[in-house]
Amino acid sequence: MVDMLYTPRSEVDARIAAFQATLDQLHLDGALIIHHTNLFYLSGTSQAAHLFIPRSGKPLLMVRKSFERACRESPLEDIVAVKSLKMIPGILKERGYTAANIGLELDVIPYTTWQFYTKIFNHSTFTDIADSLKRIRTIKSAYEIDLLQRSCTALDEVFAEVPAWLREEMTEIELASLFEAGIRRRGYGGCSKMRAFNQDFFMGHVVSGASGAVPTYFDGPVGGHGLTPANNPHGAGWQVIRRNEVVYIDYTCVINGYTADETRVFVIGDVADHLRRAHVASLAIQAELVNMIKPGVPCEAVYNRSLELAEQAGLADHFMGIGSSRVRFIGHGLGLELDEYPIFANGIQMPLAEGMTFALEPKFVFADGAIGTENTYVLRHNGPQVLTHAVETITRV
């Protein structure tokens, strides 16, 4: 058996220290971390638990289920079992923690769950600390970058298998099912996480020909039919893959928690000239953006430059979607979630910084297909280092 990877003590200690500095700035007594993503980030476990992090001193992990697994997975010292969440305020008091002003992740905690906490902590006030944690998580450690690289490499391997699978008259969903099995057996945990409310997302999209222009609610440049209006109405559908139609494959891969994101294009036969030219343009835009990205550059400068380049290529009307389905970003941060900082969009002045990890995805959508590229990067002191390496030209089968 392959052992599971547990987060080292040094990682968790550094993350908690960074967060305690923020708690100090916010004049909070501490924070109660509940949602699985931040809970894993700050404790090393995503079992059902509440992590109290005081402004200074040692955190306390209170586990409802499974205590045994949380003890094995978390490098924290103070771990206790709790039978009922109502016990939490009493436990904190007994241990001498002050908890008058508490940070909570109010961007994901549902209203009625918040109500429950206001009842059990009836002498405390709550402050939203979601954004502070998003900002801390934006800068990845060498350990995290190594994990992200593993997800990227697995995704590259599966892209390399596509030519062996692709055949005329197979449905998009057949190809998607093979691709997904490929990433699952390499360790994809099965849940790709988005922080935004109501943004259902599975693992990725396979869309062929005109499916690439089918709009959807999902906040990405390319939609697709999906299988049903009932859930996940985007990505692969029942459409049959035909000769001389581009097959656009955009997938995530989450191994040991870290999310890779990569897009490649395949075709059985030939690619129409306008699509081929747009693909060349997307690679050229990517190269220009990679060249301009350095620590200190504001996110919006990258987005606005991408619009200029699409305009210069005479493809502005197809860039990042068509008509009302166009999205207004050129890239997004990646990590434990798919929708992290930095966001490369107009109005986002956040300066890029060493250790940020993100995907850039210059794409064009036409009535007969979606085309473009997407890669995952880490920002080094001198510019972006690409972590995804599948062949970028359109693969002809």
Next chain:
Amino acid sequence: MVDMLYTPRSEVDARIAAFQATLDQLHLDGALIIHHTNLFYLSGTSQAAHLFIPRSGKPLLMVRKSFERACRESPLEDIVAVKSLKMIPGILKERGYTAANIGLELDVIPYTTWQFYTKIFNHSTFTDIADSLKRIRTIKSAYEIDLLQRSCTALDEVFAEVPAWLREEMTEIELASLFEAGIRRRGYGGCSKMRAFNQDFFMGHVVSGASGAVPTYFDGPVGGHGLTPANNPHGAGWQVIRRNEVVYIDYTCVINGYTADETRVFVIGDVADHLRRAHVASLAIQAELVNMIKPGVPCEAVYNRSLELAEQAGLADHFMGIGSSRVRFIGHGLGLELDEYPIFANGIQMPLAEGMTFALEPKFVFADGAIGTENTYVLRHNGPQVLTHAVETITRV
């Protein structure tokens, strides 16, 4: 191309009528439906939209993205495009709707999202209508039962393929990846929905031998290692499947929105006597429960009877988990979500009613394996009709 299935007008009309009766009882002016599940149930689309349902009169679907798709998918008459959510109160006012007391799904809407609504609706009060909608969704129409039957049949087909895939020394995740590809290519939309906060769930569990006794936070009788503590830490892991170890497979299948749930057990070689006896006991308990379930029977009576039967079989200590990992239910409702009403647990007096759909899952966990059965049912006037039909004896390969 296979056309996607759109919800008929008659279905949506009946659902809205039932909900309007509830709004009337609650003395609400109307409700704003936002979360994808109820939105799909009441409008036929899960595009990004807000559905206002007045206490009486016609509902209004306000679509942010994709308007084009929402118009195609929803049978509702009044559908308008909105560029910004801030426009919603003004649109309602213009159209003459009263919206002083509004129902919202406060069990899933995050706190900061609720804050946003309190700002744009600054003269309205909000009431949680989540439970009312759960109760309405509990009783399925003939149309919904037909869709659920299709999900169940697809799941049966994939279980029938398992003997061809199963081989010694393959990992749990390899088998899981094949199983998942099998349900995906039959139309599994890719998102299995749970309403409960923080309950990550993918599609199902493959656990072999001792993995069946590995605890996890997930609220089910059987856990499993999973691939990583970082996300979805249950289900298939890196464990190798060995001869004479039970392979327990519990999967959902969601086609056109409706969730089937089924568990079967396989083995290469022989099954240890204590596991074989427990499997016979689980089938016997299932038969007894099916026999007692009728419209009018309270949920808890079914659960309490299952405890008696496990006790009589001398297997109480292994029933529905071991030690602190034991769960306190014997079945759960199924539909657009995996955690619907009815809940077969102590203290739940909800009487069963014709048209309810649910899974029963009498299971036993031992140090060397998890065993048992699970099927999906619809309650008819004279008792449960089973919708899942894979072979229930342990399949020897």
